[in-house]
Amino acid sequence: MIQISVNLRLILFVAFALIILVLSLVSAPPKIIHEVLSWDKAQHAFAYAIFTLLGGWALAPLWGALRAWRRALGVAIVYGGILEGAQALSGYRVAQFADMVANSLGAVAAYLCWRAFFKFGNITSCK
Numbered sequence: 001m002i003q004i005s006v007n008l009r010l011i012l013f014v015a016f017a018l019i020i021l022v023l024s025l026v027s028a029p030p031k032i033i034h035e036v037l038s039w040d041k042a043q044h045a046f047a048y049a050i051f052t053l054l055g056g057w058a059l060a061p062l063w064g065a066l067r068a069w070r071r072a073l074g075v076a077i078v079y080g081g082i083l084e085g086a087q088a089l090s091g092y093r094v095a096q097f098a099d100m101v102a103n104s105l106g107a108v109a110a111y112l113c114w115r116a117f118f119k120f121g122n123i124t125s126c127k
Contacts, residue, residue, distance in 0.1 A: 009058035016054050017079065020047055024083040027092045044080075044099050045106030052076040052110035069114055076107035 023029050055072030062068065080103030088095035 006058070006061045009054075009061070013051075013054045013058040016051055020051060020079070021083065023047075025086060025090060025093065041098060041102040044102035045109065048076050048080055048103040048106035049110040051079070052107040053114070056111070056114055065118065069111060073107055073111040076110075077104050080104060080107070 052069075052072050055075055056065075056069035059068035059072055063071065081100055084095040084097075084100050084103075087093035
């Protein structure tokens with residue numbers, strides 16, 4: 001099995017957070033031309049699901065699986081709220097409550113998927 005260092009995991013997590021930051025705050029974010037993927041709320045949910053998955057995976061070796069995944073969930077929800085607030089303050093983007101809900105639902109979905117695998121898949125950690 002391939003072992004990935006904790007430092008590399010954290011770098012990937014932070015890099016993804018920076019990607020979300022840039023895409024959230026640029027004045028004209030890129031448009032995806034696809035019927036399902038172009039739906040803005042699906043993009044939000046998917047991005048924050050990936051963010052939560054990366055966070056849980058990156059933090060598990062440091063804090064243990066359950067604590068890491070709970071913190072990753074909390075970080076994703078709070079980060080989404082902060083970025084929506086930053087959009088409201090930017091003057092060129094608009095904050096939407098529906099975006100915050102989509103961000104949170106994506107994060108919760110990722111967490112619940114991990115919990116299901118943890119409980120039913122005999123996964124004892126994500127190290």
